Amino acid sequence: MPRQTDRIHDGRDRMTVADREGSGPLTTVLAEDHRRLDALLHSASSAADHIDQAVYDQFRAGLLRHIGMEEKLLLPAVQRWRGGTPLPIAAKLRLDHSALATLLMPAPTAQILATIRQILSDHNRLEEGQDGLYAICDRLPAKEMESLLAALRAAPAVRVMPHSDSPAVMKTLEGALGRAGYCLEPIPMHKEDEP
Ligand SMILES: [Fe+2]
Numbered sequence: 244m245p246r247q248t249d250r251i252h253d254g255r256d257r258m259t260v261a262d263r264e265g266s267g268p269l270t271t272v273l274a275e276d277h278r279r280l281d282a283l284l285h286s287a288s289s290a291a292d293h294i295d296q297a298v299y300d301q302f303r304a305g306l307l308r309h310i311g312m313e314e315k316l317l318l319p320a321v322q323r324w325r326g327g328t329p330l331p332i333a334a335k336l337r338l339d340h341s342a343l344a345t346l347l348m349p350a351p352t353a354q355i356l357a358t359i360r361q362i363l364s365d366h367n368r369l370e371e372g373q374d375g376l377y378a379i380c381d382r383l384p385a386k387e388m389e390s391l392l393a394a395l396r397a398a399p400a401v402r403v404m405p406h407s408d409s410p411a412v413m414k415t416l417e418g419a420l421g422r423a424g425y426c427l428e429p430i431p432m433h434k435e436d437e438p
């Protein structure tokens with residue numbers, strides 16, 4: 244029987260709503276979006292010798308939309324509910340979002356994809372945890388919750404820009420990763436390179 248994390252990273256067997264029995268509606272919708280994005284990233288890089296750019300562009304557009312929903316809808320709704328005080332984890336989530344958005348700018352490499360996977364693994368746990376962002380949103384009053392769900396459903400698609408590997412982009416990337424507590428992951432070894 245596969246572990247849950249195996250299934251998350253294996254796009255062929257995505258976690259279903261039934262797996263998240265007991266979760267509130269916001270957790271269900273947004274955790275399912277995490278699984279969809281994990282599957283797209285997995286699929287874009289499933290070939291050993293190339294990255295499927297069309298699938299990677301779907302991943303980029305989906306991740307940017309997802310980040311936009313959290314930054315523009317979820318975090319402000321929770322802050323309003325808390326009388327204007329942001330969640331303690333809001334600053335860290337925003338730094339992670341900035342690092343992820345910047346990682347989507349250069350052309351994808353094995354190192355960039357490994358770094359995205361590492362950040363998403365940590366970040367999604369923060370959001371989906373028992374006292375994470377999504378569980379907190381699921382405790383919002385019913386009226387606030389309904390308007391939040393409607394706004395999430397109406398969130399517009401995002402168009403992705405062409406990649407840029409300019410020195411300015413790479414410097415911005417280094418800064419955004421550092422502020423979020425990350426650096427570029429070591430290049431993953433291929434099986435045949437292993438000792
Ligand atoms: Fe997020």
Ligand SMILES: [Fe+2]
Pocket residue numbers: 273277309313367370
């Ligand atoms: Fe998220």
